Amino acid sequence: MQATVIAEMRRRIIKGDVEPGAALSEAALAEEFGVSRTPVREALKQLQTEGLVEIRPRVGTFVTIPSRREITELFEMKELLEGAAARLLAQRGRVPEIDELERNLREADEAVRRDDRERYAELVLEFHDLLLTGSDNSKLQAHYRVLMNQLAYARLVNTSLSRPGRPLQSDREHHLVLQLILEKDADSAERVMREHVRASRQALLSALPLAGPPGG
Template sequence: MTPPSVDLGSSNGAGSSMQGRVIAEMRTRIIGGQMEPGASLSEIALAEEFGVSRTPVREALKQLQTEGLVEIRPRVGTFVTIPTRREITELFEMKELLEGAAARLLAQRGRVPEIDRLEENLRQADAAVDRDDRDRYAELVQEFHDLIIVGADNGKLEAHYRMLMNQLAYPRLVTTSLSQPGRALQSDREHHTVLELIVAKDGDSAERVMREHVRASRRAVFAGLQSR
């Protein structure tokens, strides 16, 4: 049974909370691939599914358009964004800059808790690669990069990175890159090298190798996209 529709005004605290829930759930679905690029999004259908009026859905779609996840075409409809090759390239270039800077900053901090978590991440990643568990390794890849960003301890950098990851729909691209033969093993080795340099407090080399790693990931993504 479809939940009753709830009229949510912008001044209503519960309404604001519901709108936030709609945004968060739709963002998760788009980034995770449950809503495919190019998919048409119906305000009416979404309102029925979430048990709300169309107003919070409409506002959620506007927010997701600001984040680059959906495209609203007046008098046509709303669609999950299909990033162009140029857009993916530009986003990866920004990812390279941000993650390179994060690796440098983390190396400068010394033995912080994120280092221990990164070492555990790599232990689990090694095991996932050994048993050819790409789904688990994909999760650990995302965690590795996230720990580098958090470990940099720079709020502005992290905020820009979060927005970028949403626009990239990063989990989908990780899966695409890992579809390439041998990429999981190579990626794992690259992660080990990055962490070794961070632990050694070699910020210059950590930044350089992290940027090389991101470029290698981008090449694997495009190779995977072309093979489809």
């Protein structure tokens, strides 16, 4: 049951169903999940090690509010990992993930045309996930999953895409990355992917308030 609590609370935080800074009540969660406080307490400890919650002794447990510095540092690591993934995928040739990426971009083009930011945000998450899967490197993927959880990335994507013109620019950057992968230009694919992640970080940070929780 503890694993169920961990998985569900992780999902809620990452998806943004629970706001950054929100207090988490052990008693309320225990009642909701129909368990004692012990598995809830252990679940929250696990989520703290993942960087998703902060346990303050004698105060309470709260959803982590990442600082601008933490976001910058995590995006620097994201840039390295996704750049490596683009390089590895470019070296693999025509694998099934390529077909999926092409389908993803067709749908993304349509979402941008309709100005459907919610759908485009979903496709952004899928694009990056397909890229990592296509790298065919389980260690790289494992580190990436932990990083994405710490970023609560799904929530931040929506904030980044709130910048005027960012969805269209992001879509163009994805097309260029895939083009270079198809050309098997591993060096350029890595460079352009890293530039794309950097641009996303800049859009995100410019959309965040200067003070207060960087949610969105």
